[in-house]
Amino acid sequence: DHLVASITLDNSTETLMISRSSYALASRALAARSAAATTLPPRCSRRSMSSQSPKKHLVTHEEGVHQTMQLSKSWRNKPLFRRQGDVRFKSGLEASRLLIAEANRRDAHEVEYIESVTATMECLSPLFDRNPRYAFVAKQLMEPERFVQFRVPWVDDAGTHRLARGFRIQYSSSLGPYEGPLHLGPHVNGGLIKALGFDNVFSNALTGYDVGSSVGGSDFNPFDKSEAEVQRFCQSYMTELVKYVGPDVDHPTMGMGVGEKEMGYLFGQYKRINVKSTSSSVPFMTKKDSHVPGHATVLFAKEMLKEKNQSLMGKRCLILGSGKNARAVASKLLEYGAVPLTFSDESGHVYEPGGIDESKLRTISNIKADRGAMLGRYVISSTTAKFNEPGSVFDVPCDLCFPCGPIKCVDDEAVTKLADNGCVGVVEGGHKNVTIGARRALKGRGVMYGPHVVTLTGCNIVHAHGHDLPGETLEEEVRRIYNDVKSAATEFNARGDLFAGGSMVGFLRVANAMLAHGAV
Secondary structure, eight states, rough: OOOEEEEETTTEEEEEEOOOOHHHHHHHHHHHHHHHHHHOOHHHHHHHHHSSOOOOOTSSSSSSSOOOOOOOHHHHHSOOOOSEEEEEEHHHHHHHHHHHHHHHHHHHHHHOOOOOOOOHHHHHHHHHHHHHHHHEEEEEEEEEEEEEEEEEEETTTOOEEEEEEEEEEEOOOOSSSSEEEEETTTTTTHHHHHHHHHHHHHHHHHHHTOOEEEEEEOOOGGGGGGGGHHHHHHHHHHHHHHHTTTTEEEEEOOOOTOHHHHHHHHHHHHHHHHHHOTTTTTTTOOOOOTTHHHHHHHHHHHHHHTTOOOTTTTTTEEEEOHHHHHHHHHHHHHHHEEEOEEETTEEEEEOOOTOOOOHHHHHHEEEEEETTTOOEEEHHHSOOEESOOOSSSSGGGGSSEOOSSTTBBOOOOHHHHHTTOOOOOOESTTTOOHHHHHHHHHEEEHHHEHHHHHHHHHHHHHHHHOOOOOOHHHHHHHHHHHHHHHHHHTTTOOOOOOOHHHHHHHHEEEEHHHHHHHHO
């Protein structure tokens, strides 16, 4: 009935005789204590386990924004700039201000670029607080890898030699080959191209695909030219651009003033010069699926409304612009039961009090298919349409606004009118449609804001998944991107701020890749 047990205490072994029942009780107590230690480790033990095997973060797949970043005192003590004495920072906000000041010192004449840098760096200051090393990466990221500017000579229908200025900025290839839109219009200049390239770094990166950032274009206006003149310009532009683009190198996509016809002319000239026009069965410079960016914009609006326990059904929607994106937005809105009310262009705006249905949308699409045609022609075919009534398109009562028109077409005054008329959300369907002041006004009035950095990711989605993209796949990808952005914004106390969340997600993906590449 007894057992002989040997117990080691302080390196000495003692032999004891205990009963079987006492041994069983002691064994059960020891097993219970071991199980408790396994399931509920002490506080110090949990902390050490977290540092040894951190939880994988959905953004970086490493210890990221949802973990406690390890502060590196050595990085905080390093000078961010070494010009006229070492310049250090004590907080993330101070680091962001130093970076903005440096951008102003070097490129003060590029207004759009300064605005983009200012807005983005202000959002990234919490990241610099948690890990000062990211401030040094941001300094490196402010300078593009390559910026090409060239002349584009072409001949008009009268036989006169004309000259335009062409651009292509290849901003970052940290995640993969360059990819980005081409923009045509008299408003295009070097500062705008640089600003769009900087924004595109974060827009492309937050999708999670292995793709870099580039943007190009020219100050050529395609809307007041004949079809033959546009073709001759595109051929001349591509003759120079072909030196810098190609499959697995740089993939130009459609942008402002560049639709299916322009992409066809550009690719035709590229194919004449180069033998290779595809890579891994992925078409290069395709003109298909031009509707996807507009559809993705509406899907982001749907996700934003879902947060408010609302849907698109019955929502009265203001659409600014009448290009391919604007019409794609209207088409997708009709699919979800929303009511598009307006379109606009340089001549003014068209307002249908009862809404624009599919037949009216087809009429507008046929009108805009003619190069240079204005929306005023639509009034002839509609007995209910109002042209430039009311005087401002923002005076039309609406629930949602989708700016797909010119850059900076929504300012703080427009936001005041929209909010007063019951608008609950502004979702960008074009590049930089909302000014910096308007963003602050939207936040102050409690109006939802979908920034172009997040909403214009449809082109990357279709390029990653191939043509004839099923609607279900597009919706799943939009939901995944939206959840990543929302999660990052919430983590850094910017709940609901999609611009801040998108900037953080995109920056983290690019910055972690750049850290692995070294000083390049």
